[in-house]
Amino acid sequence: MSTTELPPGANLAVLRKARGWSQAFLARKASVSVSLLSKIEVGDRTLTPAVAAALARPLGLTMAQILGRADMTQDAEAHLSALRSAVRDYDLPGRPAVREEQVAAALETAGRLRDDVQMSRLVRMLPKLLRDATVHAHAANTPAAWATLSDVYSTVYWLAARHRWMDMAELAVTRQRWAIEQQTNPLGAALAARDRAGTYLNDGDFESGLIIVDRAIAAAQTALSGQERAFAVGVLNLRGMTLAGRLTDKAEGRREAERHIASASVAAEWFDRDWNRHHMIFGPQNTATHVLATRLDLGEPHEALSAAEGIDAVLRGLPPTRIAPTRINMARAQLDVGDRDAALENLTMAWEAAPQMARIHPMGREVFRVVSSLHRRSNPELLRLSKLSGIAL
Known part of the structure; x- marks a missing residue:
């Protein structure tokens, strides 16, 4: 895989200059200091997601566009085109029946590739997996079959979001939610909401993402129990603390972040070690990594590093x-x-x-x-x- 040539800060400078705007003009419109903007563009400071979102608004862009789209090789682009076609044909199965164990095995392989970040291999196998899972879900029409299809769409979302292909990411979460709503599945609904909130995160609309998260937490607390409820609530709270850490109003961000951190910590007490379910991870270890990231997004690097004490042990096994x-x-x-x-x-x-x-x-x-x-x-x-x-x- 290849990537976009420019890192975010340099990409921002190109986008600003293309508008014919001065640093002072953009800084004023985004309520960012000229000094900070200048340091970001020359490479003396990192362009953080929160600042990227603030600068994107007056430019009429999304945060993902500021951060830059990651490109792929020509071979991978062909597979990406096939994947787009499979997503488009969500209600047109039109193929011979596929055995459940065949789909399950392929999904397991895709999950391992996702966990190991083997993106080149993952994009090659996703078009066929999505079509097979679609055929199976329509034919079997069981909660398990629709949950499997939802999991495949979640993986499509994950791949798209990593590359900032936001049109595909948003379409994938729409299909994911559609699939899980074909049969009652409260856990699947919670995980689909987590991915949907991720599209708001990548767009820079952190407030709306928090609304999605809170609504999903309330539904999960009502519909689920035991470790399944703790897992669903925990995963949603991890998304919530990330969104909160990037709010423009840092006082509000801290309040929201602390609320989600506290809730995630309570949910994590249900687990001796992290669960990996539906290729999402929750437990005490992943909670610790998200607390670190949230403290950093809140502009508290010393607190982030304090939260990272013993990080080698925290990351072991993840x-x-x-x-x-x-x-x-x-x-x-x-x-x-x-x-x-x-x-x-x-x-x-x-x-x-x-x-x-x-x-x-x-x-x-x-x-x-x-x-x-x-x-x-x-x-x-x-x-x-x-x-x-x-x-x-």
């Missing part, structure tokens, strides 16, 4: 989908407190854990840009990371 973003967040926090060497070390760990994710992750690319700018390209470890990542200095 899939690369969680390890890489957490290492990137560690690097962001260390940059904010002036520890460039530690930031570079954690960024390298992110690339080693999940190279395909780190290469397209907007904050992975942004932190690399800032680290390389601050080191002035003279650090041997930076040169090694440049070779490892394929991103030129």
